[in-house]
């Protein structure tokens with residue numbers, strides 16, 4: 029069993045709890061031991077970062093230092109925002125200009141050797157597409173899903189150091205591995221509006237509306253995501269989108285770990301499928317239950 | 327020895343941060359220094375005359391000039407002292423510009439360092455000996471590597487000057503990229519009509535030997551006497567017998583071979599002649615696709631060939647050529663657009679590169695010169711060009727401008743509107759770079775006469791919508807986001823160094839920049855020379871440029887070779903290793919370490935062997951000098967005594 033430090037972060041404690049439980053369930057099924065970082069704290073995102081970047085790095089650094097002390101050389105976090113903070117702390121730690129100040133604030137031993145990755149990177153690179161395919165219990169029948177990567181997972185390219193920044197394919201390949209049909213999705217990295225959801229939900233309405241519309245146009249039944257904020261904007265706010273755009277979208281927005289979890293034979297409840305706003309039971313459809321129907325994929 | 331020291335002010339270049347008077351004053355106190363002075367521009371004519379006057383009036387036996395880098399003016403000053411009757415090796419240079427004044431502002435420290443550098447030069451000069459070159463004959467044959475338009479021009483000019491030329495081309499035909507172009511800016515004349523006759527001249531000139539489908543294997547020797555091994559790759563067709571009739575191509579059953587000349591927009595056969603005007607017009611078998619090689623069956627071409635030219639047993643062949651000079655004209659390759667995931671190059675059939683569009687426009691191209699799009703052969707109604715794909719973008723490691731794309735986009739846009747007047751054309755650009763003669767006027771014509779829509783801004787995404795493509799970008803002049811639906815998207819992919827450029831540079835012992843373009847000897851004053859004597863550059867291998875500049879460089883390189891060959895002999899460099907036979911213990915270590923094979927055994931009376939250096943082969947690297955246990959072998963002009971004198975001066 030692989031031992032990997034797990035940094036959950038605040039989103040996954042709250043609104044995105046289904047991302048948390050599905051991540052844990054999938055890792056468990058794949059034989060990956062997640063060590064939850066004991067006494068973990070805030071990753072240092074927006075509030076800390078806008079006040080003082082060094083404080084932000086130190087906050088994230090504390091989590092990494094504990095993980096290192098636990099004897100882990102990889103820390104995984106499902107949230108791209110947390111990942112950015114963790115990687116930022118590593119960068120600060122290795123920056124000769126800031127290193128001393130950083131260590132002083134941190135006040136605990138930290139070598140900075142640990143690698144921070146997303147759950148997507150864990151599945152795509154450490155587990156691998158072929159190994160995942162071999163573990164599939166219930167391959168999908170004919171479900172058509174588009175992957176939506178958002179802005180942060182692969183960017184900025186040098187920092188993220190994962191997948192093609194403009195045309196990422198890791199989720200495409202993972203979805204295909206569990207039997208999903210994946211059309212070419214042009215808007216896979218378009219902006220979802222991010223935190224404008226709080227202040228200007230009309231902007232988010234327009235932006236997510238375009239993404240959902242494109243997903244429908246390429247024949248998708250759902251959108252798979254790997255970011256709690258994207259999920260929230262596309263799923264929770266779908267009703268707002270409908271209001272702003274005068275549409276009636278009813279498109280499930282599921283976490284990649286939920287899609288994979290079903291294929292690995294994990295029960296829907298253990299993946300938090302019931303927590304989604306737009307019903308995603310189509311994932312459970314198997315080939316025999318449904319009349320075969322023609323699908324246009326454009 | 328009576329030594330004169332001249333400290334140059336180089337205007338304010340040196341005097342600005344070095345007290346040159348003080349440096350001269352201190353030099354005057356050094357042993358053997360009979361005269362020391364500071365001068366405004368030592369390299370100027372009056373400056374040189376001042377040195378010569380001092381040599382005569384003060385009876386100087388050696389001269390030190392403290393000035394710029396010896397790379398800049400050592401030859402100048404050596405000539406100056408020689409004209410005043412000194413041996414040119416009784417001269418030393420101290421670099422107090424690049425090594426002192428240009429890199430530090432602290433006047434006091436600079437003055438001290440400059441004085442110490444002068445002291446080192448004086449200390450060394452006291453051990454200098456007059457050295458004399460010998461004459462070696464020049465082999466008046468020239469090799470041109472690369473048969474694009476630059477190499478062809480160089481070869482033809484050398485041939486016109488009566489020189490024997492060996493032209494080595496990697497592909498099976500000469501012509502380079504220009505052979506693939508349809509028309510050329512800014513006159514829109516047909517590319518193959520102006521290049522074709524030059525290509526024909528190459529084979530018709532008696533004094534040009536063409537090795538096509540060949541590459542340089544190794545290079546040894548030095549200016550005037552290079553030995554080049556050329557690997558003639560097996561084409562599996564005997565070119566002396568092949569008449570280029572094409573019977574084999576017609577019958578070859580392997581039909582799904584990427585047509586490289588047509589930039590993979592069509593299929594070729596496993597046995598092929600790349601294009602109708604190919605020179606030489608000879609067939610070549612592509613092993614990777616030939617059924618004889620892949621499946622062990624077939625043999626059709628051998629059966630149908632009327633002259634029996636096909637030979638499946640053919641092997642690569644190495645030929646050795648002796649030449650006195652080399653012109654490198656290996657051109658360029660194009661940036662791989664798939665690096666930009668957002669443009670969809672390589673993923674969508676209707677997102678193509680500029681060179682592919684040249685093939686589409688060409689009458690000898692995959693669609694016979696009718697503008698069609700690759701996916702379904704439909705005539706496009708809307709075409710978008712995207713400039714700077716892999717140029718001027720540090721994030722993909724290509725911060726430089728490719729120099730020709732703005733112009734070829736304008737050309738292709740004009741040709742598009744000529745062929746299909748109803749087609750609408752958009753160009754997304756960053757800035758328009760059109761500095762050549764009649765170039766800006768040409769771009770204006772595209773905009774004003776041909777109604778091409780120029781949008782200043784980058785494209786963020788290209789994606790399919792139905793059977794069309796959507797191009798999303800911004801218009802930075804209007805400050806708005808724009809979306810254009812197009813049937814065809816043309817990416818103006820930038821220029822990059824040709825594949826294998828670095829490896830060839832190592833063989834030639836010339837330098838290249840971080841992108842793989844070859845370095846000229848001086849960016850302004852020696853643009854076609856390299857730092858290796860006898861090796862010259864032409865065309866895009868030195869950096870992006872258009873056809874007129876490539877041709878000009880080809881002619882310039884040819885002129886340089888003619889100047890070199892105008893003498894029957896050239897002087898050898900006497901700064902080579904020399905063995906003191908009385909000290910040599912015959913251990914043979916020097917023979918082992920010499921990378922150039924310049925040391926051999928010499929039999930003395932009584933069968934005693936001693937090492938002997940061949941001065942014409944020795945490159946003066948000094949490895950033997952450092953290796954020799956009893957220090958019997960010494961590199962002239964950098965002997966142990968000379969170097970130790972410098973070190974002592976510095977450490978005293």
Ligand SMILES: Cc1cc2nc3c(=O)[nH]c(=O)nc-3n(C[C@H](O)[C@H](O)[C@H](O)COP(=O)(O)OP(=O)(O)OC[C@H]3O[C@@H](n4cnc5c(N)ncnc54)[C@H](O)[C@@H]3O)c2cc1C
Pocket residue numbers: 471472473474475476477494495496497499500501502503504507509510511512540541542655656657658659660680681684730734737824825826830864865866867871872873874876
């Ligand atoms: C789409 C496009 C359109 C263009 N349109 C125009 C135009 O209209 N007008 C204009 O002025 N310019 C135009 N250009 C630029 C033009 O192509 C170049 O300026 C010109 O081709 C440079 O010639 P060259 O001989 O230096 O290089 P190349 O044409 O690249 O020739 C180099 C030759 O050397 C060979 N070679 C490479 N390496 C080796 C090796 N190691 N050993 C042996 N042989 C080797 C190659 O096979 C090739 O034959 C265009 C460029 C592009 C991409």
Ligand code: SF4
Pocket residue numbers: 574577578579580596597611612615616617618619624625626627628
């Ligand atoms: S032997 Fe090879 S090249 Fe010749 S016809 Fe057959 S497949 Fe073509």
Ligand code: SF4
Pocket residue numbers: 905909910911912913914915916917936937953954955956957958959
């Ligand atoms: S290494 Fe020196 S001593 Fe030995 S053979 Fe060569 S020259 Fe003579």
